[in-house]
Amino acid sequence: MKYLALLFIVLGGIWWIRQQRKPDQAPPKKTGPQVMVPCGHCSMHIPHDDAIRGTHGVYCSTAHRDSHEG
Ligand SMILES: [Zn+2]
Numbered sequence: 857m858k859y860l861a862l863l864f865i866v867l868g869g870i871w872w873i874r875q876q877r878k879p880d881q882a883p884p885k886k887t888g889p890q891v892m893v894p895c896g897h898c899s900m901h902i903p904h905d906d907a908i909r910g911t912h913g914v915y916c917s918t919a920h921r922d923s924h925e926g
Pocket residue numbers: 895896897898899900915916917920
């Protein structure tokens with residue numbers, strides 16, 4: 857009977873830990889790997905979706921696009 861009580865405590869602990877972990881498994885806002893591209897001016901890597909597109913490539917900001925392409 858002593859071991860049965862201990863078994864319930866262990867199983868209850870495992871169940872409780874699983875319940876606590878569930879909210880942490882929230883899905884990320886973007887699925888799939890993020891494609892990183894280098895800025896044509898300073899070579900800093902930025903996410904492709906956030907990159908500024910220019911005539912000769914992509915840039916991290918409009919300022920770098922303007923200074924690189926004129
Ligand atoms: Zn840049």
